[in-house]
Amino acid sequence: MRHTPFVPTRRLLLAGGALTAGLMLAPRMAAAQARDNLARVDDLIARMTIEEKAGQLNLQNDPFRWRPEGVNPGDTLDSNQEQTAADIRAGRIGALFNGVGAKTTRFVQDLAVRESRLGIPLLFAADVVHGLKTTFPVPLGEAASWDLDLAERTARAAAVEGGAAGVHQTYAPMVDIGRDQRWGRVVEGAGEDVLLGNLFAAARTRGFQGDDLKHWSSLLATAKHFAAYGAAEAGLDYNSTDMSELELRSVYLPPFKAAIDAGALSIMSAFNDLNGVPTSGNKWLLTDLLHGEWGFAGFVVSDYTSEQELIAHGFAADGRDAARIALMAGVDMSMKSGLYMEHIPGLVQSGDVPVERVDEAVRRVLMTKAALGLFENPYRGSDVRLEARVTGSREHLALAREAGRKSIVMVKNDGGLLPLPKTGKRYALIGPFGDDRVDLFGPWSIFKDPDLAVSLEQGLRAALGDGSSLTVVKGSNVETPLEGGIEAAVIAASQADVVLLAVGESQNMSAEAQSRVDIGIPEPQLALAEAVAATGKPVVVLLRNGRAMELSGAVKDARAILVTWFLGSETGNAVADVLFGDHAPTGRLPVSFPHFSGQSPFYYAHKNTGRPAASRDEGFKAQFRETGNDALYPFGHGLTYSPVQYSPVRLSSSTMPWNGELTASVTLTNVGERPAEEVVQLYIRDRAATITQPVRLLKGFRRAVVPAGGSVEVSLPLKFDDLLFLGADLRPTVEPGEFDVWLAPSAEAGEPVRFTLTR
Numbered sequence: 079m080r081h082t083p084f085v086p087t088r089r090l091l092l093a094g095g096a097l098t099a100g101l102m103l104a105p106r107m108a109a110a111q112a113r114d115n116l117a118r119v120d121d122l123i124a125r126m127t128i129e130e131k132a133g134q135l136n137l138q139n140d141p142f143r144w145r146p147e148g149v150n151p152g153d154t155l156d157s158n159q160e161q162t163a164a165d166i167r168a169g170r171i172g173a174l175f176n177g178v179g180a181k182t183t184r185f186v187q188d189l190a191v192r193e194s195r196l197g198i199p200l201l202f203a204a205d206v207v208h209g210l211k212t213t214f215p216v217p218l219g220e221a222a223s224w225d226l227d228l229a230e231r232t233a234r235a236a237a238v239e240g241g242a243a244g245v246h247q248t249y250a251p252m253v254d255i256g257r258d259q260r261w262g263r264v265v266e267g268a269g270e271d272v273l274l275g276n277l278f279a280a281a282r283t284r285g286f287q288g289d290d291l292k293h294w295s296s297l298l299a300t301a302k303h304f305a306a307y308g309a310a311e312a313g314l315d316y317n318s319t320d321m322s323e324l325e326l327r328s329v330y331l332p333p334f335k336a337a338i339d340a341g342a343l344s345i346m347s348a349f350n351d352l353n354g355v356p357t358s359g360n361k362w363l364l365t366d367l368l369h370g371e372w373g374f375a376g377f378v379v380s381d382y383t384s385e386q387e388l389i390a391h392g393f394a395a396d397g398r399d400a401a402r403i404a405l406m407a408g409v410d411m412s413m414k415s416g417l418y419m420e421h422i423p424g425l426v427q428s429g430d431v432p433v434e435r436v437d438e439a440v441r442r443v444l445m446t447k448a449a450l451g452l453f454e455n456p457y458r459g460s461d462v463r464l465e466a467r468v469t470g471s472r473e474h475l476a477l478a479r480e481a482g483r484k485s486i487v488m489v490k491n492d493g494g495l496l497p498l499p500k501t502g503k504r505y506a507l508i509g510p511f512g513d514d515r516v517d518l519f520g521p522w523s524i525f526k527d528p529d530l531a532v533s534l535e536q537g538l539r540a541a542l543g544d545g546s547s548l549t550v551v552k553g554s555n556v557e558t559p560l561e562g563g564i565e566a567a568v569i570a571a572s573q574a575d576v577v578l579l580a581v582g583e584s585q586n587m588s589a590e591a592q593s594r595v596d597i598g599i600p601e602p603q604l605a606l607a608e609a610v611a612a613t614g615k616p617v618v619v620l621l622r623n624g625r626a627m628e629l630s631g632a633v634k635d636a637r638a639i640l641v642t643w644f645l646g647s648e649t650g651n652a653v654a655d656v657l658f659g660d661h662a663p664t665g666r667l668p669v670s671f672p673h674f675s676g677q678s679p680f681y682y683a684h685k686n687t688g689r690p691a692a693s694r695d696e697g698f699k700a701q702f703r704e705t706g707n708d709a710l711y712p713f714g715h716g717l718t719y720s721p722v723q724y725s726p727v728r729l730s731s732s733t734m735p736w737n738g739e740l741t742a743s744v745t746l747t748n749v750g751e752r753p754a755e756e757v758v759q760l761y762i763r764d765r766a767a768t769i770t771q772p773v774r775l776l777k778g779f780r781r782a783v784v785p786a787g788g789s790v791e792v793s794l795p796l797k798f799d800d801l802l803f804l805g806a807d808l809r810p811t812v813e814p815g816e817f818d819v820w821l822a823p824s825a826e827a828g829e830p831v832r833f834t835l836t837r
Contacts (some may be wrong), residue, residue, distance in 0.1 A: 537650020
C-alpha cells in the first residue's frame with residue numbers, strides 16, 4: 079500500500095504568519111477548517127494563564143499506561159499517578175510519553191478533557207521505533223534491504239498498532255548518519271550514506287504519518303536527533319561534535335530536511351554540543367535554520383532532559399537559565415525535566431523570556447494537536463476491540479517475516495555452501511543466540527510481545543520438519559564463558575554435517591549508551607568459534623549485530639556468513655527462509671565492515687587525501703601499518719545464490735551538457751542456476767573541484783531480477799543535479815570537468831567510465 083502525505087510547497091513555507099502555519103499543519107484540510115483551528119488555538123491561548131501555557135510545553139512520563147493492565151476508573155492510584163493526575167487537571171502537563179494501551183486511554187484523556195479548566199487534550203507519544211507489539215528489524219537492518227517500499231510498509235504497520243494502542247506521536251525515525259561503528263546508536267538509523275539516509279527518512283515518515291494525520295492509525299513522525307549526534311567524537315554516546323558547517327550541511331542535515339519535506343511535523347533536539355553550542359540551546363540550528371531557512375512549521379521537543387543538561391555542558395548556570403536558553407533557542411516542548419513548568423512563569427514575569435515566544439511554542443503544539451484531530455476526537459486509540467484485532471495480526475507477522483529475510487545480507491558463501499538442504503544433513507546450532515527469545519528483538523523494542531518471538535531454533539525446526547536433524551547447544555554466554563559449554567559444543571559439532579554458529583552482540587551491546595572501543599565478537603564467543611572450527615566441519619555464521627563489526631579468526635574464516643542484525647518477532651522464520659533457500663538473500667550492507675576496530679570511523683565516501691595509498695608497499699601514504707584502506711565488506715556489498723557478472727559500463731554520451739543528463743547502462747549476466755535479484759548501484763566521483771570530493775558517492779540504485787543463465791540490461795539516469803555539491807559559500811554548485819561513473823555491486827567494486835561536463 080502506498081501513502082502520499084501532505085507536503086507543503088515552497089510558496090506556502092515562505093508565506094509566513096500564523097495562518098500559514100495552521101494551513102501547513104493540517105494535511106489536506108480545507109482553508110476554512112484551518113482558519114477554524116487557528117481561531118480555536120488563538121482563543122485558547124488568549125484565555126490561558128502563563129502556568130497553563132507552560133503546562134502545554136511540559137512532557138512527562140506516562141505513569142498510567144506503562145504496564146499492560148493499565149489504570150481505570152475506580153482503581154487506587156499510587157503517589158506518582160496521583161500527582162500526575164493532579165497536574166493534568168491543573169493544566170500543568172500537555173503531553174505524556176511511553177505509555178500504551180487502549181483500555182486506559184480514555185481514563186487518562188478524561189483527566190485533561192473533562193477535568194481541566196480548558197479541556198485541552200493530551201498528546202500521547204511513545205518510542206515506537208521499529209514496531210510496537212509486532213517487532214520488525216531494527217532500522218539499520220531494514221536499511222540493508224535497500225527497499226523503500228518495505229520501510230514505508232513496516233512504519234505503517236507500526237503506526238497501526240501504535241495508533242490502536244492510544245499513541246499519537248512516535249519518536250522516530252532516527253535519521254542520524256552513522257559513520258563510526260563504535261557508536262551504539264548506529265543501530266537506530268539507516269547507516270553511513272547520505273542518499274540512503276535521505277530516502278529511508280522520507281519513507282519512514284510517510285509510513286508513520288500515512289495519508290491523514292487525523293486518522294487513528296497516523297503517528298506524528300519525529301525526526302531525531304537534531305543534529306550531528308551521529309558524529310560524536312570517538313563514537314562515544316553523548317559526546318561533543320565539532321565539524322565545519324560545510325560537513326554539517328553536506329552530510330548530517332540532509333536526512334532531516336528529507337523527513338521534513340516528506341511531512342514530518344516534529345523534530346527532537348540532540349544531546350550533543352555542536353561546535354561548542356549544545357544543540358538543545360542552539361538558536362542558529364533550532365530557529366534560524368529549522369524554521370527560518372527551511373520553513374519548518376512543527377514543534378521541537380527536547381530529548382530526555384537534554385535542556386536540563388545544558389547545565390552539565392557548562393552552557394547554563396542553573397535550571398532557570400537552562401529553561402530560558404532552551405526556550406529562546408527554539409525548544410518548544412521540554413521532555414521529563416519539568417524545567418519549563420517550573421521556570422517559565424517566573425521568566426516571563428521578570429522579562430527574561432517574552433510571552434510572545436511562549437505563545438509561539440504553545441501555538442505550535444496546539445496546532446499540531448489540531449492537525450491530529452485531537453480536539454474533535456481526543457479518544458482516538460481507546461477502542462480495545464480494534465487494538466486486539468490489529469495487534470500482532472497475521473498480516474503484520476507476515477510483513478515482519480518478509481522484512482526479516484529482506485534485511486539479511488550474505489557477505490560470504492565460499493564454495494556455494496548455501497543454501498543448505500532441508501533433508502539428508504545433520505545440523506548443529508551453536509552459540510548464545512540459538513534458542514534466544516530475548517535479544518532477537520533488538521534495542522528500542524520496549525513494547526514488544528515476547529509471545530510473538532520466533533527463535534532461531536524454532537524457525538529452523540519448523541523449516542526442517544524433522545527435529546532429530548538439528549542439535550542446539552549454547553556453548554557460551556554473550557560476554558562470559560559457560561561452564562562446560564565449549565566441550566558440549568565440540569561434541570555437537572563433531573556429530574553434525576554443518577555447524578550453524580549464532581554469535582554476535584546482545585541487544586544491550588548495540589544501543590543507546592553502549593559505545594564500544596572494540597567492535598569485535600566478545601572473547602568467549604571467539605573461543606567457542608575456534609573450538610568448533612577445529613572439528614573441521616563447515617561453519618555458517620549467523621551474525622547478530624546492530625553495527626558493522628570487526629570479524630576475526632574462525633568467525634571471519636567461516637565458509638559462509640549471514641549478517642542477520644536484530645530481525646524482530648519473526649527472526650527464526652526469516653533466517654530459515656534464506657538459509658534453506660526458500661528465498662535467496664537480497665540484502666546489501668548500509669555500513670562498511672572494517673578489518674579492525676581501530677579504523678573507525680570508517681566509511682566509503684572518504685576523501686582521497688594528497689597521499690592516497692595505492693598499495694601496502696608504498697611508504698608515506700595515508701594508510702595504517704597493519705591494513706589497507708579497503709573494507710573487509712564494503713558498503714553496498716551483498717551476495718545472492720547465483721553469481722551475477724557485470725559488463726563494462728556504457729554511457730549514452732561521453733559528455734553531459736550544462737543542465738543536461740545522460741544514461742549509464744550495464745549488462746548483468748546470471749551464471750548460476752536460479753534467478754538472482756541484484757541491486758545495481760550508481761556512483762560518481764568529481765575528479766577536480768574547488769571543494770575536495772569523496773572518492774565515490776552513491777547517486778542512485780535499481781533492483782533487477784536476472785533469470786538463471788540469462789542477461790538483462792539495466793540503465794540508470796545521471797542528471798545534472800546529481801553532480802551538485804556545496805561550495806565554499808555553502809550553496810549548491812557544479813563545475814565543468816571530468817567525472818567518473820560506476821554501475822557496481824558495491825562501493826569498492828567495478829571499473830569506472832568517464833564523461834565530461836561542459837558548460
